[in-house]
Amino acid sequence: MASKVVLITGASRGIGLACNRWLAGRGYIVFGTSRYPDQHPDSLFPLLELDVTNEESVHACVEHVIRIQGRIDVLVNNAGISLSGAIEDASPEDIRQILETNLIGVHRMVQAVLPHMRKQGSGLIINMSSLAGLVGVPYLGIYATSKHALEGYTESLRYEVRDFGVKVVLIEPGDIHTSITGALPANRNAAYDGVREQAESIHHTNVKNGPPPEKVARVLGKIIESRNPRLRYTVTRGTETLLPIARRLLPHWIVERFIREAYKL
Numbered sequence: 184m185a186s187k188v189v190l191i192t193g194a195s196r197g198i199g200l201a202c203n204r205w206l207a208g209r210g211y212i213v214f215g216t217s218r219y220p221d222q223h224p225d226s227l228f229p230l231l232e233l234d235v236t237n238e239e240s241v242h243a244c245v246e247h248v249i250r251i252q253g254r255i256d257v258l259v260n261n262a263g264i265s266l267s268g269a270i271e272d273a274s275p276e277d278i279r280q281i282l283e284t285n286l287i288g289v290h291r292m293v294q295a296v297l298p299h300m301r302k303q304g305s306g307l308i309i310n311m312s313s314l315a316g317l318v319g320v321p322y323l324g325i326y327a328t329s330k331h332a333l334e335g336y337t338e339s340l341r342y343e344v345r346d347f348g349v350k351v352v353l354i355e356p357g358d359i360h361t362s363i364t365g366a367l368p369a370n371r372n373a374a375y376d377g378v379r380e381q382a383e384s385i386h387h388t389n390v391k392n393g394p395p396p397e398k399v400a401r402v403l404g405k406i407i408e409s410r411n412p413r414l415r416y417t418v419t420r421g422t423e424t425l426l427p428i429a430r431r432l433l434p435h436w437i438v439e440r441f442i443r444e445a446y447k448l
């Protein structure tokens with residue numbers, strides 16, 4: 184069988200880059216993207232230009248792959264941004280920006296790719312969510328909001344495109360060692376001073392000490408090779424592993440206590 188054609192958004196660094204390398208090393212035809220491909224001239228893989236917040240950019244990127252390969256078997260919606268800080272401090276514009284990339288950006292890609300997958304009668308769409316898509320996270324609340332929205336979006340989409348032969352999957356990593364940093368809202372309300380910085384510092388340390396992004400790439404590889412992928416794949420370690428299970432099976436106060444303790448609240 185011909186190699187599968189995979190399009191990965193946000194492959195200039197972090198999880199996207201690791202996934203690009205992993206799949207390319209295993210014979211897949213991989214197209215990774217960046218908003219600034221010229222800034223990565225030494226990349227092992229040429230990056231296509233893509234800004235998921237821009238409709239024209241999305242269409243140009245997808246049409247480029249279709250022109251060269253005639254098909255897209257797998258779309259990995261990995262591009263994402265974060266936002267630290269108290270929810271009260273986030274401006275409507277801050278929230279709009281996060282949703283533009285983490286939710287509406289995914290939707291733009293899905294809209295551009297689905298007609299091709301429908302024509303093919305097959306396809307796989309993998310959306311990069313987060314454990315923060317399953318539980319609320321203090322001082323990462325707007326990011327968690329965007330990933331919760333992505334969870335509902337993906338779960339619903341899965342029903343609608345199944346009959347076209349298109350499968351839809353979520354990956355939910357815990358903390359992974361990448362350079363992802365939450366932008367800070369311009370406003371920093373003094374009422375949260377101290378507690379907010381402590382929570383942000385714990386989160387920063389967790390990401391720094393997280394497993395390498397190749398751990399996500401391995402799971403991605405497994406999903407692509409699976410005949411019937413599940414809706415959700417978590418990528419966790421240590422006590423994080425308990426969180427999705429606890430959320431499903433235990434009363435919420437236990438989850439809340441776990442998270443309060445983790446963030447020293």
Ligand SMILES: NC(=O)c1ccc[n+]([C@@H]2O[C@H](COP(=O)([O-])OP(=O)(O)OC[C@H]3O[C@@H](n4cnc5c(N)ncnc54)[C@H](OP(=O)(O)O)[C@@H]3O)[C@@H](O)[C@H]2O)c1
Pocket residue numbers: 192193194195196197198199216217218219233234235236261262263264284288311312313314355356357358359360361362363364390393
């Ligand atoms: N690291 C973690 O602990 C963790 C945990 C759970 C989930 N995740 C999720 O995993 C995904 C990747 O995260 P990461 O940690 O690898 O982050 P990262 O190192 O900051 O990489 C983010 C990628 O997204 C791209 N990107 C950002 N805005 C974009 C836009 N508007 N259009 C197109 N591409 C854009 C960036 O590319 P350019 O800047 O080159 O355009 C970059 O390649 C995100 O969805 C994130 O929410 C991460």
